[in-house]
Amino acid sequence: VLTQSPGTLSLSPGDRATLSCRASQSVSNRYLAWYQQKPGQAPRLLISGASSRATGIPDRFSGSGSGTDFTLTISRLEPEDFAVYYCQHYDTSLSLSFGGGTKVEIK
Amino acid sequence: EVQLVESGGGLVKPGGSLRLSCGASGFSFTNAWMSWVRQAPGKGLEWIGRIKSKTDYGTTDHTPVKGRFTISRDDSRNTLYLQMNSLKTEDTAVYYCTTISAYSLDFWGQGALVTVSS
Numbered sequence: 001v002l003t004q005s006p007g008t009l010s011l012s013p014g015d016r017a018t019l020s021c022r023a024s025q026s027v028s029n030r031y032l033a034w035y036q037q038k039p040g041q042a043p044r045l046l047i048s049g050a051s052s053r054a055t056g057i058p059d060r061f062s063g064s065g066s067g068t069d070f071t072l073t074i075s076r077l078e079p080e081d082f083a084v085y086y087c088q089h090y091d092t093s094l095s096l097s098f099g100g101g102t103k104v105e106i107k
Numbered sequence: 108e109v110q111l112v113e114s115g116g117g118l119v120k121p122g123g124s125l126r127l128s129c130g131a132s133g134f135s136f137t138n139a140w141m142s143w144v145r146q147a148p149g150k151g152l153e154w155i156g157r158i159k160s161k162t163d164y165g166t167t168d169h170t171p172v173k174g175r176f177t178i179s180r181d182d183s184r185n186t187l188y189l190q191m192n193s194l195k196t197e198d199t200a201v202y203y204c205t206t207i208s209a210y211s212l213d214f215w216g217q218g219a220l221v222t223v224s225s
Contacts, residue, residue: 033211035152042203042215043144043152054213086152090210096142098152 002087002099010107017074019102021087026067031090034063034072037101038083046085047072074104082106109133109214111204116219123194127219129187129204134214136185138162140207143178143189145200146218153200155189157207194223 001024011017021032029050035043045054047063050070060075074081087099115127131139142157158178159166177190187204202219205212 031210035212037152042218043212044215045211045213048209048211048213054211088152088211096154096157096212098154101151 002089004099004102008103010105012107013077013079015077017077017104019072019085021070021099023068027089029066032070033088035086036083111216113204113216113219116221118222119194120225124192127189127202131185137182141187142205142207144203147200196223199223
């Protein structure tokens with residue numbers, strides 16, 4: 001089970017955003033990803049392998065962590081970054097699961 | 108350019124069936140592992156299941172709750188399918204098809220809305 005916190009983050013453009021994803025048991029970094037979803041759009045892959053940016057993702061997005069605690073950091077929020085963010089774990093033998101999401105909203 | 112286009116969504120009565128299709132282009136569909144994810148209105152993402160490439164035996168994995176759903180593929184048509192039977196009102200959602208790469212879902216379609224209502 002993946003638990004994301006906070007549920008909502010109210011920040012201003014230019015602020016730093018720190019989003020948390022906690023797993024109920026230790027997971028391999030290889031199997032941890034992050035997605036961004038804007039209203040009315042499909043999710044978009046941001047980070048795979050806990051820290052590798054997907055193609056075309058700006059370097060203000062970074063992922064870190066290990067074991068049970070993972071973090072997505074947006075160094076300086078741009079207007080287009082206000083969205084919902086999901087973490088995801090891939091269990092190669094069984095299934096894939098998502099966290100409940102963190103909404104980053106304009107303060 | 109990778110493109111995934113879902114079709115077949117719509118309004119269906121409880122207990123009914125529906126088959127979604129996902130047309131793929133811009134990549135080697137034959138070698139791709141694919142999955143379906145859904146999102147109920149105002150809710151988070153929920154994984155339905157995946158299908159491996161034929162070279163990986165084309166086996167499928169579904170979450171237990173989705174025993175009513177079946178994923179299949181037609182590599183000759185570059186198309187992924189989701190057959191949904193015995194639909195319930197709680198199956199109302201936007202359904203996305205995705206590619207699977209390196210343990211993440213790297214490309215997503217625009218989604219197909221399925222509404223289950225009498």
